[in-house]
Amino acid sequence: MIKDNLNIIRETIPSDVTLIAVSKTKPISDLQEAYEANQRIFGENKALEMRDKYQELPKDIQWHFIGHLQTNKIKYIAPFVTLIHSIDSASLLEAVNKEAAKNNRVINCLLQFHIAQEDTKFGLNMEEAKALLESENFKNFKNIHIVGVMGMATFTENMNQVRDEFKTLKNIFETLKKDYFNNDDTFKEISMGMSDDYPVAIEEGATMVRVGSKIFGARNYSVNS
Numbered sequence: 001m002i003k004d005n006l007n008i009i010r011e012t013i014p015s016d017v018t019l020i021a022v023s024k025t026k027p028i029s030d031l032q033e034a035y036e037a038n039q040r041i042f043g044e045n046k047a048l049e050m051r052d053k054y055q056e057l058p059k060d061i062q063w064h065f066i067g068h069l070q071t072n073k074i075k076y077i078a079p080f081v082t083l084i085h086s087i088d089s090a091s092l093l094e095a096v097n098k099e100a101a102k103n104n105r106v107i108n109c110l111l112q113f114h115i116a117q118e119d120t121k122f123g124l125n126m127e128e129a130k131a132l133l134e135s136e137n138f139k140n141f142k143n144i145h146i147v148g149v150m151g152m153a154t155f156t157e158n159m160n161q162v163r164d165e166f167k168t169l170k171n172i173f174e175t176l177k178k179d180y181f182n183n184d185d186t187f188k189e190i191s192m193g194m195s196d197d198y199p200v201a202i203e204e205g206a207t208m209v210r211v212g213s214k215i216f217g218a219r220n221y222s223v224n225s
Contacts (some may be wrong), residue, residue, distance in 0.1 A: 002030060003037035003071045005215045006205035013209065017202055020064050022194070022212030024049065028056050032107050035061065043085075043210050055082055066150075066191075066210055070120050071095040079103045085150040085191050085210075088112045088122045093144060098187070100143035108147045110191055113172055115151040115165040123151065126172060133180050146181070148189025149173045153197055162197050166204035172206075 006021070009131075013019055022043040023031050031042060031053060040060060045067025046048035054063055054077075062082040069086050077084075078099035087093050087109045100107040111132075116122030124132070132138055151169040153162040173190050181187035191208040193201025198209040 001217075002033045002215060006034060006037045006039055009211060009214060012199060014202065017206060018189075018208040020066070020208055020210045021215050022066065023053070023216065024067070024212070026216050028053060031057055032217065041082075043212075047076040049057050051076040055176070064210075067108075069096075074099045075102075078105065078107065082106060083108045083110065083147070085110045086112045086122065087146075088114075088124055089112040089128075090135065090137065093132065093141065094137060097144045106143050106145050108145050110148050110150040110189060111146060111176075112150045113169060115168045115172075116154040117161070117165075118154055126175070129172075129176065133176070145186065147186050148191065149176065149189035151173040152194075153192065153201075159197065159200055163200050163204060166192050166197075166201050166206070 009019065018041060020041050020043040021034050024043070024045045035058060041064060043064045043066040044053065047069065050063055050065060056057045061078060064083045064085060065077055065081050066085045069084065069092060071092060074095055084096060084107060087096070093109065096107055096109060111129055112123045113129070114125060117143050149169060149172055151165070152211050153165040156162065169192050170190060177187055189207050190205055191210065192206045193209040195214040198206070198211055201209055
């Protein structure tokens with residue numbers, strides 16, 4: 001079933017858009033089934049759960065951290081994480097840089113922006129992002145690399161609202177590209193869109209979509225991590 005779901009979704013995603021299989025709360029067996037269907041990129045939102053899955057699964061998997069990251073948990077994923085989507089403060093970025101240095105790594109990161117009309121969502125606003133990027137601290141970070149932006153739309157059936165929020169993130173990306181990353185070809189990622197709205201996100205410029213329930217089924221909240 002997971003293989004069939006993946007094949008259906010892949011048919012709807014252009015070749016230049018990255019599919020992240022959101023596997024949070026799912027058992028190892030589900031990830032293994034997706035892996036056997038040639039899925040190599042997985043998204044998790046709990047550091048300890050990601051670490052445990054990394055230890056058990058093949059090492060050619062790319063692990064994307066997509067949830068709110070606590071600074072005291074970075075150490076568990078710093079040795080192997082491929083991309084952190086959820087940088088929502090200067091202090092978090094500094095902590096990631098510190099842990100990356102301990103592991104002799106440069107960790108790719110996305111700046112997360114608050115684009116939804118929901119207070120429960122995390123993320124920077126443009127003023128905070130500019131302050132971060134113009135700070136002396138940022139210029140001294142040698143072990144992180146900002147490669148794009150991420151945002152989560154409002155959980156609503158109003159796709160016009162969702163589309164507007166995705167447009168906002170695309171505009172933020174273009175502004176940052178022009179003002180701060182004009183000569184950096186690796187600043188190219190726009191991570192937006194989930195199971196219910198990823199087709200709209202792709203229409204509005206997403207380069208990465210985070211799809212969970214349409215691949216693995218409903219989330220299992222009983223998993224401890």
